[in-house]
Amino acid sequence: DADVTQTPRNRITKTGKRIMLECSQTKGHDRMYWYRQDPGLGLRLIYYSFDVKDINKGEISDGYSVSRQAQAKFSLSLESAIPNQTALYFCATSGGAGELFFGEGSRLTVL
Amino acid sequence: AQKITQTQPGMFVQEKEAVTLDCTYDTSDPSYGLFWYKQPSSGEMIFLIYQGSYDQQNATEGRYSLNFQKARKSANLVISASQLGDSAMYFCAMREPNRDDKIIFGKGTRLHILP
Numbered sequence: 106d107a108d109v110t111q112t113p114r115n116r117i118t119k120t121g122k123r124i125m126l127e128c129s130q131t132k133g134h135d136r137m138y139w140y141r142q143d144p145g146l147g148l149r150l151i152y153y154s155f156d157v158k159d160i161n162k163g164e165i166s167d168g169y170s171v172s173r174q175a176q177a178k179f180s181l182s183l184e185s186a187i188p189n190q191t192a193l194y195f196c197a198t199s200g201g202a203g204e205l206f207f208g209e210g211s212r213l214t215v216l
Numbered sequence: 217a218q219k220i221t222q223t224q225p226g227m228f229v230q231e232k233e234a235v236t237l238d239c240t241y242d243t244s245d246p247s248y249g250l251f252w253y254k255q256p257s258s259g260e261m262i263f264l265i266y267q268g269s270y271d272q273q274n275a276t277e278g279r280y281s282l283n284f285q286k287a288r289k290s291a292n293l294v295i296s297a298s299q300l301g302d303s304a305m306y307f308c309a310m311r312e313p314n315r316d317d318k319i320i321f322g323k324g325t326r327l328h329i330l331p
Contacts, residue, residue: 138318138319147307148307149321150318153318155317161316164320203313203319205309206263207260209260210259210260
């Protein structure tokens, strides 16, 4: 089993719908991150969390919210999805040195 | 202001040649970490190499090395003896632990290795 698991892996939804992307990890790391990847723009940080009570906005948090339900779980929500939120979303964790361990990605399409 | 700059959107290199992928960064903090990741066409993100700002030696991992030039704020990835399997997107990233401690990526370079 993967150390960092994202669900769903693929999702197609309509404008205005609420979407939740879930991430769970078995690495025992405190730090968790959500990134989105768009062609030509690289990975951009949405939110990050250093423990269940510490959640921080990243570079592009508008239109997104997160929940850190436990050390191992970090969910990303789009309250009202819009087409320009169509992207590949990655969850990642890190230990002390900062090396990121990524999930396999969640491809979201908003019609 | 962009913190991580990768100026080469795409590169084509002949198999077995060495490759240098450029990365410059911007920080005023003396403590930081630099990372390179590879993303093959299958989509997963693979950690390649790490360089700490206080490390005296350039980092090396097998065929990967990091040409760290602190004064120039440059952290170029060097791949020796390139292989067809090196064809992928490559991302440079930086962490500033004494600041907000987030990890920020550049826009990436797509490397094509030609047979």
